[in-house]
Amino acid sequence: MNNTKEVGNVGVPEEAVMKKVVGSLIFGFTLLIVFAGPAAADLTDYFVSAEWLSETKDNVTVVDVRIGPKYLLGHIDGAIHIDKTQFLKKREGVKSLVPDARELARLLDRYGIGKDTVVVAYAEHTNPYSARFVWMLRYHGHEKSYVLDGGYEKWAGEKRPVAILPTKVTAKKGYRVTSSQDIRAGAGYIYTRLHNPSVVIWDTRRPGEYNGTEVRADRGGHIPGSVHLNWVDLQKDVDGIKVVKSEDEIRELLASKGIVPGNEIVAHCQTGIRSSYATLVLKGLGYENVKNYDGSWIEWANNTSLPIELPGKLAQTEKITE
Numbered sequence: 001m002n003n004t005k006e007v008g009n010v011g012v013p014e015e016a017v018m019k020k021v022v023g024s025l026i027f028g029f030t031l032l033i034v035f036a037g038p039a040a041a042d043l044t045d046y047f048v049s050a051e052w053l054s055e056t057k058d059n060v061t062v063v064d065v066r067i068g069p070k071y072l073l074g075h076i077d078g079a080i081h082i083d084k085t086q087f088l089k090k091r092e093g094v095k096s097l098v099p100d101a102r103e104l105a106r107l108l109d110r111y112g113i114g115k116d117t118v119v120v121a122y123a124e125h126t127n128p129y130s131a132r133f134v135w136m137l138r139y140h141g142h143e144k145s146y147v148l149d150g151g152y153e154k155w156a157g158e159k160r161p162v163a164i165l166p167t168k169v170t171a172k173k174g175y176r177v178t179s180s181q182d183i184r185a186g187a188g189y190i191y192t193r194l195h196n197p198s199v200v201i202w203d204t205r206r207p208g209e210y211n212g213t214e215v216r217a218d219r220g221g222h223i224p225g226s227v228h229l230n231w232v233d234l235q236k237d238v239d240g241i242k243v244v245k246s247e248d249e250i251r252e253l254l255a256s257k258g259i260v261p262g263n264e265i266v267a268h269c270q271t272g273i274r275s276s277y278a279t280l281v282l283k284g285l286g287y288e289n290v291k292n293y294d295g296s297w298i299e300w301a302n303n304t305s306l307p308i309e310l311p312g313k314l315a316q317t318e319k320i321t322e
Contacts, residue, residue, distance in 0.1 A: 041286035046134070047149040047244050050158055053120055060118040061111075065129045066152065076122065076152065077161035080111055080169055084129050087136055088271075094299045096271035098184065101177035104140050108175045115142070115175065122148035122155070125242045128231065131277035135292060138280075141179035147280065150243045157241060183279060185266045185291040187299055187306060193266070194224055194307070200259055201226035202267040204275045205297065212310045216270055217301035221308040223268070229257045231274040234281050247285060254285075261287050268293035268300075 044052075053062070053076075062079040064071050071081040086107055088096045099107065113119060119137060121130040130147050137145040148155065156162055193199040203226045208214030210228045212221040222228070234250055235242040245253075259265055265282055267275035272294030279292040300306050 041284060043244060043247060043281070043284035046146060046280040046284040048120060048146045049149055050155045050160060053148060053155070054160055056118075060120050061113055062148075063111075063119055063121045063130075063133065064123070064152070065121055065133050066123050066127065070124075070152075072164065072166070074152075074156065074162045074164060075167075076155055077163040078167055079122075079163075080167050082107075082111060082133070084132075087133055093302075094295050096273065096294065096296070096298070098136050098139055098272075098294050101140060101180075104136070104177060105175040109173050110169075110171050112170045112172045113175065114172065115178075117144065119145040120148050121145070122151045125151035125153045126232070126235075127151065128274050128277040131280050132273045135183070135276035135279055138283075139181055139183055139292075140177045141181065147277075150238075150241050153241050154243065157239070183283070183291055185293045187293075187295055187303065189291075190223065190266055190268075190293060190300075191306065193264075198262075199264045199266065202257075202259055202265055202275070202278065203228045203297075204231040204267055204269045204278045206230055209270065209297070217298050218304075219301040219308055221301070221310040222297075223300060224307050224309040226268075226309075227257050227259065229253070229259065231269065231278050234278065244281065250281060250285065254282075261285075264289040264291070266291045266293055268296040270297050272296040 053060070057076075057078060062076050064075045064079045064081045065084055065087075066075075066081075068081065068083060071079075075081070087099060087104075089099045089103060091097050108114075119134070119142070121133040123130040130151065134145045134147050190201060193201075201223050203210050203222050205228075206214060207228065207230065209216065209220075210222045210226075214220070232242075233253060234245060236245045236249070244250075254260065259282075265287060267278045267282070267290070269275040272292055275292050275296065276294075279290055282290045301308060
């Protein structure tokens with residue numbers, strides 16, 4: 001992926017003498033863009049390259065959200081490890097929900113992440129848990145958070161520094177959530193918008209999950225009226241590693257499914273993980289009215305008062321309230 005945050009070469013008459021000065025200016029300008037944030041939405045507002053991270057790593061907190069054993073077998077040098085169980089919460093029988101403001105503050109204090117900390121999260125190149133971590137931070141107003149495009153495989157494949165020993169964590173106190181983004185939806189919110197022509201419910205699961213042949217909850221099928229586009233179709237293979245497609249490629253793909261900027265888009269999957277990736281992509285494309293349903297299919301399907309749809313059949317149920 002071409003990273004527009006990077007600054008091009010600056011020509012100088014005495015390159016040998018000025019190389020270090022120019023490098024410092026480029027690095028400083030790159031950081032200024034990150035901390036200030038660009039005016040217009042771009043995929044690089046949410047996904048950063050291994051090259052960019054290599055140049056700015058000393059000024060960010062890198063978070064590895066893979067399972068513990070993988071972290072211990074090798075991780076980005078300096079990265080801390082936060083297991084997914086620490087940022088996925090269970091409430092009223094529904095798992096994988098976003099933590100509330102107090103829970104998030106405790107988590108980030110534990111790992112020394114402050115309000116102004118720039119966070120870059122990564123997992124495997126095909127693992128969307130890094131996107132879920134960043135979506136969670138963005139939802140709670142922590143804008144300086146990004147997904148490492150291509151994940152650990154991209155970093156390691158480019159022979160960038162890795163380590164085995166865990167990175168020391170220094171806890172701090174005082175993180176407070178002061179604002180939040182309107183990028184989350186619940187079951188009741190979706191129910192009241194079923195078949196609304198201005199709302200697109202985007203099912204990001206595998207085809208079998210959508211059509212009901214792959215059942216991973218009490219019921220199989222999909223939310224009535226939802227459109228299907230597998231989240232993996234947002235990625236492309238580059239030298240054996242999955243990275244996010246170009247803006248033009250994604251826009252064409254989304255338009256073919258009716259997922260267009262003029263509508264409200266509510267994405268979901270099984271537990272709101274894959275749909276987090278989809279949500280960040282949409283935000284990076286400038287879609288303004290985007291939400292992720294973190295309760296997702298596991299909540300919807302297990303609540304028999306909610307309607308489901310199977311090929312050629314609509315399950316009739318009673319209306320619920322939010």
